[in-house]
Amino acid sequence: MKLSTKGRYGVRALLDLALHQDEGLVPLKDIARRQEVSLPYLEHLITPLVAAGLVKSTRGARGGVSLVKPPSEIKLSEAVQLLEGSIAPVDCVNDPKLCHRSAYCVTRDIWSEMKNAMSQVLDSTTIQDLVERQRQKGQPETEMYHI
Amino acid sequence: MKLSTKGRYGVRALLDLALHQDEGLVPLKDIARRQEVSLPYLEHLITPLVAAGLVKSTRGARGGVSLVKPPSEIKLSEAVQLLEGSIAPVDCVNDPKLCHRSAYCVTRDIWSEMKNAMSQVLDSTTIQDLVERQRQKGQPETEMYHI
DNA sequence: TACTAAGTTGATTCTTTTTGTCAACATTAG
DNA sequence: CTAATGTTGACAAAAAGAATCAACTTAGTA
Numbered sequence: 001m002k003l004s005t006k007g008r009y010g011v012r013a014l015l016d017l018a019l020h021q022d023e024g025l026v027p028l029k030d031i032a033r034r035q036e037v038s039l040p041y042l043e044h045l046i047t048p049l050v051a052a053g054l055v056k057s058t059r060g061a062r063g064g065v066s067l068v069k070p071p072s073e074i075k076l077s078e079a080v081q082l083l084e085g086s087i088a089p090v091d092c093v094n095d096p097k098l099c100h101r102s103a104y105c106v107t108r109d110i111w112s113e114m115k116n117a118m119s120q121v122l123d124s125t126t127i128q129d130l131v132e133r134q135r136q137k138g139q140p141e142t143e144m145y146h147i
Numbered sequence: 148m149k150l151s152t153k154g155r156y157g158v159r160a161l162l163d164l165a166l167h168q169d170e171g172l173v174p175l176k177d178i179a180r181r182q183e184v185s186l187p188y189l190e191h192l193i194t195p196l197v198a199a200g201l202v203k204s205t206r207g208a209r210g211g212v213s214l215v216k217p218p219s220e221i222k223l224s225e226a227v228q229l230l231e232g233s234i235a236p237v238d239c240v241n242d243p244k245l246c247h248r249s250a251y252c253v254t255r256d257i258w259s260e261m262k263n264a265m266s267q268v269l270d271s272t273t274i275q276d277l278v279e280r281q282r283q284k285g286q287p288e289t290e291m292y293h294i
Numbered sequence: 295t296a297c298t299a300a301g302t303t304g305a306t307t308c309t310t311t312t313t314g315t316c317a318a319c320a321t322t323a324g
Numbered sequence: 325c326t327a328a329t330g331t332t333g334a335c336a337a338a339a340a341g342a343a344t345c346a347a348c349t350t351a352g353t354a
Contacts (some may be wrong), residue, residue, distance in 0.1 A: 118261050175329080194331080204331085207328070
């Protein structure tokens with residue numbers, strides 16, 4: 001039941017982007033540095049978010065990425081879905097036809113309940129919520145880390 | 148966020164075992180056949196359950212496995228923990244020291260909430276609950292599948 | 295116009311995890 | 325004694341995860 005780095009880094013990238021929105025276009029390089037992720041990898045992480053229209057990218061000098069919607073309208077469920085695919089613990093929860101036992105399988109019902117429990121958390125949290133929590137905690141990113 | 152076959156097959160094996168408790172010791176071979184899992188693989192799945200004292204095994208002819216506790220006292224959280232390890236979406240939820248960002252990381256808080264949501268489902272469901280659901284659904288296993 | 299700083303895309307690679315299999319062994323009933 | 329079972333550890337094939345690299349496109353700017 002582990003989240004991959006796609007989901008973890010991807011959500012952090014969105015949060016980082018939201019925190020720096022006011023500075024205009026944010027270069028991936030900056031996000032990569034602050035979030036301690038390699039730039040080539042971040043480029044791949046951001047791809048599905050751009051494809052889905054959650055993030056807009058601008059090429060060229062002074063380019064970068066920006067959020068298309070306000071952070072308050074970006075649910076974590078949406079982001080995680082794009083980054084990781086379905087959070088269902090087992091695929092048969094989404095598509096019963098994948099397993100011929102589905103109709104009589106009671107464990108499948110439990111995995112479905114787990115999915116719902118997770119969805120409830122992710123549906124009720126937005127990037128804006130993360131922004132506010134971050135501002136309360138302070139130290140929004142690693143910027144003050146100069147070794 | 149996928150459950151591995153260990154968790155899925157393992158919980159099904161426990162349910163199968165609970166459904167056939169009254170027949171005395173249940174050979175792994177029978178569980179493997181009904182649950183459509185290879186016997187050598189099932190042997191490995193059952194190992195942590197035996198080691199934890201959840202399941203008792205008896206070698207030799209007419210041997211097999213049996214539940215140590217009544218099904219009503221076996222929480223799914225306990226079973227899944229043994230089969231899969233922690234359900235925390237990220238390891239830093241269990242051990243903040245794993246990541247130097249933990250203290251200021253708000254995404255970690257969200258993953259922690261997800262873990263709690265999942266735990267709530269698994270803590271409140273026992274193998275006995277599965278047994279009862281299965282009896283209501285009928286067709287407890289594949290026994291009536293003769294092609 | 296050239297140059298440079300970006301994002302895009304696809305191929306490739308390395309590592310780890312998953313999902314098993316196999317063989318040798320230990321134990322017990324009959 | 326023998327057959328049926330569980331135990332253990334080594335091994336391996338396949339898949340997924342986690343990147344890296346190179347070639348390309350685009351856009352600002354000197």
